[in-house]
Amino acid sequence: xxxxxxxxxxxxxxxxxxxxxxxxxxxxxxxxxxxxxxxxxxxxxxxxxxxxxxxxxxxxxxxxxxxxxxxxxxxxxxxxxxxxxxxxxxxxxxxxxxxxxxxxxxxxxxxxxxxxxxxxxxxxxxxxxxxxxxxxxxxxxxxxxxxxxxxxxxxxxxxxxxxxxxxxxxxxxxxxxxxxxxxxxxxxxxxxxxxxxxxxxxxxxxxxxxxxxxxxxxxxxxxxxxxxxxxxxxxxxxxxxxxxxxxxxxxxxxxxxxxxxxxxxx
Numbered sequence: 732x733x734x735x736x737x738x739x740x741x742x743x744x745x746x747x748x749x750x751x752x753x754x755x756x757x758x759x760x761x762x763x764x765x766x767x768x769x770x771x772x773x774x775x776x777x778x779x780x781x782x783x784x785x786x787x788x789x790x791x792x793x794x795x796x797x798x799x800x801x802x803x804x805x806x807x808x809x810x811x812x813x814x815x816x817x818x819x820x821x822x823x824x825x826x827x828x829x830x831x832x833x834x835x836x837x838x839x840x841x842x843x844x845x846x847x848x849x850x851x852x853x854x855x856x857x858x859x860x861x862x863x864x865x866x867x868x869x870x871x872x873x874x875x876x877x878x879x880x881x882x883x884x885x886x887x888x889x890x891x892x893x894x895x896x897x898x899x900x901x902x903x904x905x906x907x908x909x910x911x912x913x914x915x916x917x918x919x920x921x922x923x924x925x926x927x928x929x930x931x932x933x934x935x936x937x938x939x940x941x942x943x944x945x946x947x948x949x950x951x952x953x954x955x956x957x958x959x960x961x962x963x964x965x966x967x968x969x970x971x972x973x974x975x976x977x978x979x980x981x982x983x984x985x986x987x988x989x990x991x992x993x994x995x996x997x
Contacts, residue, residue, distance in 0.1 A: 733760065735888040738947065738981055738997075739933045742971060743800030743897075743920030745770055746955065751799050755951045758898060758952075759965075759972035767953050770795070770916055777808075777859040785842055786855060788916075789821040793852040793899040794859070796918035800895065804922045805930050808860035811922070812892035815853045815871045816879025817900075818960040819911060822903035823844060852899070865892060875900070875960045877981035877990040884937060896921045898961040909927050914958030919968070940991040945979040970994050 741881065744805035757763045775783055775794035786794070801808050814976045824843050831839045836846035848854075850868035857866065865886065871878035876898040884894040903911055903968035924931070945966035947953040956965045966979040976996045980989040 732813050735835050735884075735933050736936055737887045738761070738924045738927050738929050738931045739921060739935060739971070739994075740924050740928055741800045741803035741807065741920075741922040741975065742932070742968065743796035743798065744918070744968065745773065745795035745799065745804075746917040746959075747915045750795075752803075753969065753997060756972040759969045762837045763817075765949060767915070767951060767955065775855075775859065776845050778855060779858070782858055785845065787815070787824060787846050789823070789899065789901055790846070790852045790855050791903055792918045793817075793897050794856070796899065796920035797856060797895065797897045800920035800922050803930060805928050806893050806922060806924060808895075810864060810893065811862070811895040812864045812886050812890070813853055813856060813862070813866040814869060814879050814883040814886065814894060815850065815856075815866070816871070816875040816882075816896065816961075817849070817898065818870055818872050818875045818900050819903065819913070820849045820870070820910065821851065822907050825899075826904050826907055826960075838897070842893070851996060852897070856897075865890065868879050869982045873960045874982050874984040875962065877961045877983050880964075880981070880992075881990060882923070883923050886927055891925050893924045896923065898964060900960050913960070915962075917955070917959040917961040917962045919961050921964075927997070930996055933976075933994050935995070936993045938991050939983065940980055940985055940989045942980045942983045942989055943993060944964070959986045962981075967992060967994065 773795040901916035
């Protein structure tokens with residue numbers, strides 16, 4: 732394991748049947764059955780009205796988990812560095828722009844063009860909280876959460892920046908869905924700090940490994956984990972929900988590689 736230690740202060744989650752971390756923790760502890768009810772479209776409380784009107788479903792999904800995490804964080808949102816991790820960002824916009832380019836005349840929505848960049852969610856977040864802190868946006872296919880977590884841990888340990896990690900992906904439209912079948916909308920947020928705080932949940936260390944990735948025993952939750960890159964976080968979230976210290980493995984970008992996370996509850 733990497734000797735450096737980071738602290739997990741807060742969690743946010745938005746997934747079918749688990750619209751918040753508070754609800755998800757009860758499901759992951761087995762106190763409630765998992766019922767995968769689709770998420771309603773989120774209205775970001777932190778966004779000004781003009782930006783909220785322009786925000787896409789992908790941005791709104793990212794905000795749902797991020798705002799959920801900030802409810803339990805003692806660190807001011809504006810001071811947090813950020814890492815936004817998404818395998819595909821907003822394929823709905825890519826589909827609309829591609830369709831417009833194939834049509835006559837070629838009329839592209841200015842709002843779609845504005846939102847088409849992969850770091851759109853990071854930009855909206857910076858506007859919402861007034862942040863000038865460092866920000867990274869990452870894509871690593873099904874390993875996006877693990878790569879985002881490694882990037883966030885690096886910012887905490889090397890740059891000494893308390894950091895908000897947000898991972899999110901949502902289903903694309905056809906014909907893209909046939910090639911990239913993401914099954915459900917999921918976003919996960921984790922607040923990582925350099926030092927222990929009054930709200931710290933756990934500490935963690937990490938290392939690369941060739942061990943097999945961790946899975947979930949509940950069939951519906953395992954299906955969710957496999958159906959969305961952001962949901963690869965669920966084994967880690969399960970440990971946190973159950974207040975259980977243990978080691979889990981998250982899938983990494985390279986074949987037969989993983990990110991081992993050693994979690995110690997505090």
